[in-house]
Amino acid sequence: MAQNEARDAILARIRSSIKQSRIGFDPPSAPMERNYQRLGSRDSKERVELFAERLREYDARVTFTTPPDLCDSIGQVMGKVQSHTQAPRAPFWIVADGFPAGWLPSQQSIRWESSATVDDLNRCAGVLTICSVGIAITGTIVLQHGQGEGKRQTTLIPDRHLCVIRTAQIVETVPEAFDRLATAATHPLTFISGPSATADIEMTRIRGVHGPRQLDVFLLGE
Amino acid sequence: MTVRVGDSASAPSFQKAALPLLDDSQLRKNVRHATEVIQRKRALVAGELPDWQALRDAASAIKERTLLRLDEYLLQFEAACTAAGGRVHWARDAEEANRIVIDLVREQDAAEVLKIKTMTSDETGLNRALEERGIHPHETDLAELIVQLGKDRPSHIVVPALHKNRSQVREIFREQMHLPNLGDSPQDLTDAARRYLRERFLRVKTAIGGANFLIAETGSVCIVESEGNGRMCLTMPDTLILLAGIEKIIPTFRDLEVFLQLLPRSATGERMNPYNSIWTGVHPGDGPRNFHVVLLDNGRSPILADDEARQTLQCIRCGACLNTCPVYRQTGGHAYGSTYAGPIGAILTPQLQNLQHAQSLPYASSLCGACYEVCPVKINIPEVLIHLRGRITREQHSSLKPEALGMRIVASVFRSRRRLETAHRLAQLGQKPFVSDGWIRRLPGELSAWTNVRDLRAIPKQSFRQWWKETHHGAK
Amino acid sequence: MVQARSILSSPHSEFQIVICFPLKLGPAILGFPVAYLVAHRPKTIRDGDGDKLRISLFITCYNDLLFPETGKSIVRLLERLGHTVEFPMEQTCCGQMHYNTGYQEEALPLMQRFVDVFRDSESVCIPSSSCVAMIRDHYPKMAAAAGDAYLIRTVEELLPRVFEFSELLVHKLGLEDVGAYYPHRVTYHASCHSLRGLHLGDLPLRLLRKVRGIELVELANVDRCCGFGGTFAVKNGDVSAAMLAEKMRDVEVTGAEVCTAVDNSCLMHIQGGLHQRRAGIRTVHLAEILASTEEVASA
Numbered sequence: 001m002a003q004n005e006a007r008d009a010i011l012a013r014i015r016s017s018i019k020q021s022r023i024g025f026d027p028p029s030a031p032m033e034r035n036y037q038r039l040g041s042r043d044s045k046e047r048v049e050l051f052a053e054r055l056r057e058y059d060a061r062v063t064f065t066t067p068p069d070l071c072d073s074i075g076q077v078m079g080k081v082q083s084h085t086q087a088p089r090a091p092f093w094i095v096a097d098g099f100p101a102g103w104l105p106s107q108q109s110i111r112w113e114s115s116a117t118v119d120d121l122n123r124c125a126g127v128l129t130i131c132s133v134g135i136a137i138t139g140t141i142v143l144q145h146g147q148g149e150g151k152r153q154t155t156l157i158p159d160r161h162l163c164v165i166r167t168a169q170i171v172e173t174v175p176e177a178f179d180r181l182a183t184a185a186t187h188p189l190t191f192i193s194g195p196s197a198t199a200d201i202e203m204t205r206i207r208g209v210h211g212p213r214q215l216d217v218f219l220l221g222e
Numbered sequence: 223m224t225v226r227v228g229d230s231a232s233a234p235s236f237q238k239a240a241l242p243l244l245d246d247s248q249l250r251k252n253v254r255h256a257t258e259v260i261q262r263k264r265a266l267v268a269g270e271l272p273d274w275q276a277l278r279d280a281a282s283a284i285k286e287r288t289l290l291r292l293d294e295y296l297l298q299f300e301a302a303c304t305a306a307g308g309r310v311h312w313a314r315d316a317e318e319a320n321r322i323v324i325d326l327v328r329e330q331d332a333a334e335v336l337k338i339k340t341m342t343s344d345e346t347g348l349n350r351a352l353e354e355r356g357i358h359p360h361e362t363d364l365a366e367l368i369v370q371l372g373k374d375r376p377s378h379i380v381v382p383a384l385h386k387n388r389s390q391v392r393e394i395f396r397e398q399m400h401l402p403n404l405g406d407s408p409q410d411l412t413d414a415a416r417r418y419l420r421e422r423f424l425r426v427k428t429a430i431g432g433a434n435f436l437i438a439e440t441g442s443v444c445i446v447e448s449e450g451n452g453r454m455c456l457t458m459p460d461t462l463i464l465l466a467g468i469e470k471i472i473p474t475f476r477d478l479e480v481f482l483q484l485l486p487r488s489a490t491g492e493r494m495n496p497y498n499s500i501w502t503g504v505h506p507g508d509g510p511r512n513f514h515v516v517l518l519d520n521g522r523s524p525i526l527a528d529d530e531a532r533q534t535l536q537c538i539r540c541g542a543c544l545n546t547c548p549v550y551r552q553t554g555g556h557a558y559g560s561t562y563a564g565p566i567g568a569i570l571t572p573q574l575q576n577l578q579h580a581q582s583l584p585y586a587s588s589l590c591g592a593c594y595e596v597c598p599v600k601i602n603i604p605e606v607l608i609h610l611r612g613r614i615t616r617e618q619h620s621s622l623k624p625e626a627l628g629m630r631i632v633a634s635v636f637r638s639r640r641r642l643e644t645a646h647r648l649a650q651l652g653q654k655p656f657v658s659d660g661w662i663r664r665l666p667g668e669l670s671a672w673t674n675v676r677d678l679r680a681i682p683k684q685s686f687r688q689w690w691k692e693t694h695h696g697a698k
Numbered sequence: 699m700v701q702a703r704s705i706l707s708s709p710h711s712e713f714q715i716v717i718c719f720p721l722k723l724g725p726a727i728l729g730f731p732v733a734y735l736v737a738h739r740p741k742t743i744r745d746g747d748g749d750k751l752r753i754s755l756f757i758t759c760y761n762d763l764l765f766p767e768t769g770k771s772i773v774r775l776l777e778r779l780g781h782t783v784e785f786p787m788e789q790t791c792c793g794q795m796h797y798n799t800g801y802q803e804e805a806l807p808l809m810q811r812f813v814d815v816f817r818d819s820e821s822v823c824i825p826s827s828s829c830v831a832m833i834r835d836h837y838p839k840m841a842a843a844a845g846d847a848y849l850i851r852t853v854e855e856l857l858p859r860v861f862e863f864s865e866l867l868v869h870k871l872g873l874e875d876v877g878a879y880y881p882h883r884v885t886y887h888a889s890c891h892s893l894r895g896l897h898l899g900d901l902p903l904r905l906l907r908k909v910r911g912i913e914l915v916e917l918a919n920v921d922r923c924c925g926f927g928g929t930f931a932v933k934n935g936d937v938s939a940a941m942l943a944e945k946m947r948d949v950e951v952t953g954a955e956v957c958t959a960v961d962n963s964c965l966m967h968i969q970g971g972l973h974q975r976r977a978g979i980r981t982v983h984l985a986e987i988l989a990s991t992e993e994v995a996s997a
Contacts, residue, residue, distance in 0.1 A: 007312040010468065010519045014293045017526035023290065032283050036276040036480065054493065118424060118458075138494035151508040152457040152499075156450060178479040185440050185475040186306065188505050191482070191498035196450035199490065200365040200381060201388055201408040202252075203259040209364060209416055210423070211450025211497065240937050548923040552940040586934060588927025588941070589798060591894035605835075611800030629796055633804035636759065636790040637811065646763055661973065671935030675942065676970025679764070686762045686769035690785045694773075 038179075040136070040172025047136045048167050052219060054139025058194025059207050060215040070220055074128065074162065075105030077216050081125055081160060091125035093162075096154060098147030099128060103164065113154050121153065126160030126214070132184070134170035135177045139194065141165065141217065142177060144187040152188055160214040161192075167221050225521035226316040227345050227574050228375075233559025235582035240557040249385050253377075253554040256384040257545040263491025264542060264596070270493075271483065280480045282600040285536035288471055289526060295438040295471045296517065302441025306503025308513040316346035319518045323348060323430060323463055324355050326514055330461050332357065332428040338445070338455045339363035340432030341379050341539065342465050342518060344561040345574075348430070359430070360422050362451035364415050371398040377555030377563060380489050380541035385554045419451065429455035429510075433466040434538070435481060436515070439474045442502040443515065446485055448495050456499050462510040467518050469535040481538060484598035488540035521574035530609040534569050536599040543593035543603060549586055558583060565593035569606045577610070577618055584610040625668075646685045653681050752782045753866070754819035756812070758826045759791035765962045768825050771989035772863065775876060776823070778991075789815045794832035799929045802840070809840055813852050821870060822856075825863040825985055827960050828928075831895030833860055862892070863985055864901045864960055874904045879992045881911035885954035887945075887968065888920050889961040902960055902984050909987060915952040919944075926967040942971045950977055957981045 042050060052062045065073040078093060092109040094116050104110060111120060113127075121127070129150045133142040141163055143149045155161050171177050181189065196211030207213060233239065243249060268274050288295055300310040313319035327335055335352065337359045343349065349359045349370075361370040365383035369376050372394040376382030383391070392406040399418050404410060431452065435444040443464060445452050456462060472481065478500070486495040504513050526532055544550045544564030555563030560571040560580060568583040584607045593603040619626060635641045656662045662678040664670065672678065684692075753776055757769045773783050792812055793805030812833070816822050824830050834857060841849040867873045886906060892898040906914055925931065925941025932938075945968060949957050957972075959965050962983050969981040 003311060006314050006318060009314055010312050010517070010523060011293045011296070013519070013523035014296075014468075014526060017523050018290060018292070020527040021290075021532065022529045028287060028290075032280070032287065034276075034280050034480075036273040036280055036483075037271075058496075122420075122424070135494075140494050145505075145508060152453065152501075153509075156453045156457060174483050175479045178476055182475070185437075186442060186502040188502075188508060189498075189500040190453070191494065191500075193492070193494035193496050196448065196496050198364050198412055198449045200363075200368070200383060201386075201391055201411055203256050203381075203384075204408040206408050206412040209412055209449035209451065210362075210419065210454050237934055237936070240934070244936055244940050548925065548941050549934075549937055552937050584800075585930065586937070588890070588923050588925060588930045588938070590890035590923035590927070592890070592921070592923070595894055608798055608800070608802075611798070612802045613800075615800035616803075626801070629799065629801045629804055633796055633801070633808065636793075636808050639788050639790065642759075642790050649763060663974075668932055671932045672970070674935060675939040675974065676967060677973040678966070678970055679973075681763060682766050684766060686757050686766035687785070687787065689766055689770060690773075691787075694785065 036175070037173060038175045040176060042136070042172055044167065047170055047172050048219060050172070051134055051136035051139060051170050052217075054136065055194065055215075055217055058139055058197075058215070060139070060194050060217055062217050062219060064219050064221065066221050070103050070164065070218065071105050073218055074103065074164075075107055077162060078105060078108050078125070092120075094121060094124045094127045094154065094158060096127065096129040096148050096150035098149075099130060100148065104128075113150055116154075118153070118157065121157035124158050126162055126212070126216075127154055127158040128162045128164075129155055130164045132169065133177050133180050134165045135174055136170055136172045138174060140177070141192045142181065143190045143192065144181070144184045145190065146187065152190060155190070155192070156211050159208075159212055160216065161212040162216045162218070163192075164218045164220055167219055223315050224317060225575050226347060227521070227571050227580075228347065228559075228561035230560040230571050231575065231579045233580070236557055236559070236586040237582060239559055240553045243553045243557050248387070248390075249554055250552065252385050252387050254551060256378075256381060257551055260381070260491050260541075260545045264488060264545065265491075267487045267491055267493055268596075271487070277480055277484055278598055278600050281484055281538075281598055282533075282536060284472060284477050284480060285538075285599050286533070288473055289469065289532060289535055292468060292471065292526065295473060296468060298438040299436050299441055299471055300517075302439065303503055303515060304441070306441050308441065308503040308515060311514060311516045313516055313518045313520070315520050316518075319346045319465055319516055319520070320348050320351040322516050323465060324351060324357070326461070326463050327352070327357055327428055327430075328355075330428050330512075332426075332461075334358040334360060334422075334426050336422065336426050336429040336455045336459065337361050337366070338429065338431030338447070338452045339366045339382070340430070340465060341376070341561050342432045342467055343430065344376060345520065346465070346518070348465070360419070360426065362419055362423070362455060363447075364412065364449060364451075367415055367419070368394060371395065375556060376561070378541060378544055379539050379562060379564075379566075380544075385556070423451075423454040423458055427459045428461045428463070429459040430463045430465065431455055433464050433470050433515070434485070435478060436466055436471045437473075437475055437478070437500075438471055440502055442475065442500055444478060444482075444498060444500045446482070446495055446498050448490070448497065450497060453497055453499055456501070457509045459510055461512040461514075463514045463516065465516045465518060467520070468522055469537075485538055485540055488542040488596065488598040521576065524576060525573050528573075528609075531569070531573060531606050533601045534566075534573060534606055536601055537566050537570065538599055539566075540598055542596040542598065546592040546596050547587075548590060548592065549588065558586070565603045565607075566601070569603060569610060572610060572614075577614055581614050581618060584614060643687070646688070650681050650683060650685075750780050750782070751871070752784060752820045754784045754786060754816055754822050756789055756792075756816065756822050756824045756829070757785070758824060758829045760966075761825060761962055764966065765983065768962055768983040768985050771983070771985040772823065772825055775985065775989040778989075779871070779873070779876065781871075784819070786815045786819075792829045792832050794829055795928055797832060797836055797840075806840060806844060809837055810849065813837075813849065813856060816860075817852050817856055819859060821866065822860045823863055823866045824860065825960070825983060826962065827862050827889055827892035827896050827898065828963060830860060830862040830865075831891040833857070835895065862896055862898065862960065864898060864905055865896070867905060867988075868901050875908035876905065876988050878909045878988045878990050879911050880909050880987045880990045882956050883913045883915060883952075883954045884956045884958055884987065885915045885917045885949060885952040886920075887917060887924065887949070887957055887959040887964060889959050889964045890923050892960050893921060898960070902958075905984065905988060906958070912987070915954050917952055917957075918948045924964050924968055926964045928963070931967055938967075939971075942967060946971050946975065946977065949979060954979060956987075958984050958987055960984050
């Protein structure tokens with residue numbers, strides 16, 4: 001079969017090249033040195049503040065809130081969006097399956113992800129999810145697309161993404177995030193750092209190309 | 223086996239290709255502006271990380287070690303990806319890769335495909351091959367869309383349309399998208415692209431892309447992007463086909479923690495780019511049902527044998543070397559006649575083709591070293607350039623070439639004090655016909671390239687050693 | 699004037715460089731060149747020995763023929779400082795042009811010759827950073843590739859005694875003020891090899907700042923190549939010319955009378971362009987400025 005032939009040929013060429021090289025007979029086997037910084041140095045308050053600051057630099061909107069106030073916070077943000085929407089039909093929100101029902105504001109028109117079509121995602125006012133990890137230094141939200149985090153396209157097609165993160169989920173450095181994600185390595189993972197953007201025209205940053213143009217993050221304290 | 227790297231086999235030499243570009247003041251202005259902006263941003267965010275050098279060291283070491291066991295890692299990737307529901311294909315050269323991709327597209331009866339930006343597909347000439355089979359590719363990265371609609375070529379590996387400014391983009395979009403009243407602000411142009419592409423994202427069911435990282439341990443793929451066109455292509459279609467060079471492998475999931483710090487900061491000067499997608503094979507109920515990875519050799523495996531130049535394959539395509547290069551700054555990417563422009567292109571393009579083509583590229587550098595300084599995986603590009611110049615001289619050029627003869631004569635002069643001192647006297651006398659008022663304004667032959675734009679001060683009557691003999695004679 | 703000395707004590711990092719990266723000339727970028735140079739300063743600074751030394755001058759092939767004044771200035775300066783200068787007459791060329799152009803086999807005997815001529819020298823002074831970079835970066839590799847154990851060892855032993863001119867003054871002799879007088883408006887061009895090859899950082903500027911009568915003016919884009927690049931200047935003459943044009947603009951806006959550097963090769967290229975434009979700006983090697991004294995100036 002041509003495929004096995006190609007595979008064998010490529011592997012054979014790789015092996016013969018490595019053999020020809022000076023170093024090939026004795027590739028380094030000692031563990032590699034990783035002298036970069038693994039752990040952050042900030043306390044939890046500084047870490048959360050840095051996370052919020054970095055998100056804002058990406059033009060994301062950040063709301064600090066607490067468990068008793070979360071419902072209202074989400075409702076307020078949704079309410080503001082609605083008043084700006086000029087769609088002929090009443091706006092509705094998509095909520096990721098598994099999102100805690102107790103956090104949903106009662107005033108809003110809600111549709112669960114599992115009952116939404118692609119067309120719904122395209123027309124909705126926005127999508128509401130939780131996430132797995134936040135990275136302070138880079139202002140990144142990581143979704144592993146489990147319960148409450150939505151499928152990958154659910155957080156992509158709508159124009160606005162509302163995401164709730166508990167402050168305990170925020171780490172400082174990228175390596176710390178990878179430590180937390182180690183058990184999820186084969187899940188689909190999406191790292192989101194601000195709204196989608198491009199600088200392809202004269203290096204001018206334009207927010208919102210194909211993914212959500214708005215990102216709202218709710219920082220949920222303990 | 224025919225290795226192909228874009229159209230570089232038929233491209234003119236760098237020197238020739240540079241000429242019209244040097245006369246294009248608009249293009250040069252666009253290139254200067256874009257590279258200065260990215261450079262400034264890169265330097266800021268790279269400087270922010272106190273462990274930047276340690277990250278570079280780690281990235282370089284990971285890549286180096288991976289290359290020395292590349293066969294094992296590729297097999298590991300294939301096994302893990304296959305176990306997760308993906309299919310792995312192997313392509314010896316560009317033509318084989320294109321054939322595999324086209325066959326997979328035809329299995330879906332697709333007449334059009336979405337494309338995520340992939341320089342590897344430009345390397346193999348995939349778009350042309352698709353069109354020849356009646357399959358229309360829709361480029362979805364904004365810059366690639368500009369290049370495709372403008373019937374242009376990419377000039378930068380990260381920002382392929384950086385040589386175009388807003389009014390040039392507006393003209394292309396006006397005509398090709400039939401939008402006579404389109405404004406020329408980047409916002410207007412981006413909105414136009416969003417509307418133009420959204421309909422296609424929702425309709426077209428097959429996508430083709432590249433990969434930033436293939437993870438051997440898990441069989442996962444990582445794609446780094448900004449606009450969300452990548453996520454669209456990775457999640458909306460039924461079928462996803464990725465074309466990736468064999469050097470894109472990294473051993474473990476954890477290794478990403480290094481590269482995801484280095485790549486965005488080096489490429490676009492962001493702390494993190496808006497979207498990174500990592501996934502493993504097929505995820506039931508989420509994303510494509512058919513997932514293929516085509517592993518492309520196309521001249522890469524022989525490079526592993528060259529101890530000095532193997533580091534070329536460590537490249538993660540961040541483009542930082544292009545942005546900082548004073549030569550790229552003058553000409554932009556088209557002068558390099560290849561998918562891969564700038565310093566990395568000058569070492570990668572000729573090597574992929576076993577030095578049979580693109581022989582002028584290793585000379586398209588003043589060896590200033592700026593590229594090495596910014597490279598996130600520490601490829602010593604000047605060192606590789608010099609090494610390739612040596613290989614080209616030894617393997618490709620006739621030893622009777624005038625330059626080679628001249629170099630041998632000069633070397634022979636330098637091997638003997640007596641010959642050197644005679645040469646000094648000959649030069650001091652021989653220059654006379656060319657000197658006026660203490661300056662040489664025109665030299666013959668190849669050396670006229672010097673005097674075209676620079677005068678040369680006449681050779682002084684007395685060389686240093688002649689003066690020394692006169693003043694310090696007997697002092698040893 | 700060259701300012702922003704407060705950051706001289708900053709640690710090595712890319713950071714400061716870029717905070718003030720000059721997109722356009724403006725007040726915000728004052729201090730950038732110094733910041734860049736400081737960021738690239740060498741990490742170890744040795745104290746001067748204080749003793750009188752025997753210093754062997756490797757003049758380099760092109761300085762010997764084209765820029766004898768640089769050599770004479772070094773001899774005058776070092777003798778004025780009380781040291782003994784030797785000039786081994788058997789020296790020729792380090793092999794850089796051959797090596798960098800792809801004629802590495804031709805460069806090997808030139809390297810062996812250099813090693814033979816200077817292996818017993820106490821200190822070697824070289825007024826060309828690109829030649830020093832050739833020796834430091836490539837000689838060990840060449841010796842290893844030649845598989846010659848004697849050569850490998852000799853190169854290894856010789857390298858710590860090889861100094862670029864400004865390194866010799868600051869690191870080996872422990873000097874910054876060499877008693878020079880040079881009443882001119884001067885701008886400093888940092889060659890690529892001095893910056894990124896040898897990491898000289900601000901060594902040449904430290905020497906220049908102590909020159910009496912001098913008015914130092916900053917050169918914008920000090921980290922950008924002038925476009926010389928050895929045979930690049932001829933093989934890619936048009937691109938080289940475009941790079942030179944930008945460098946000349948940067949030099950001209952300083953209003954300097956004199957542009958200096960530690961490499962006459964770059965200066966030959968810049969001077970050639972400026973002369974063709976009749977810009978009226980001279981170029982001189984750093985050594986010629988440091989060798990100038992009030993006696994010489996008034997003579």
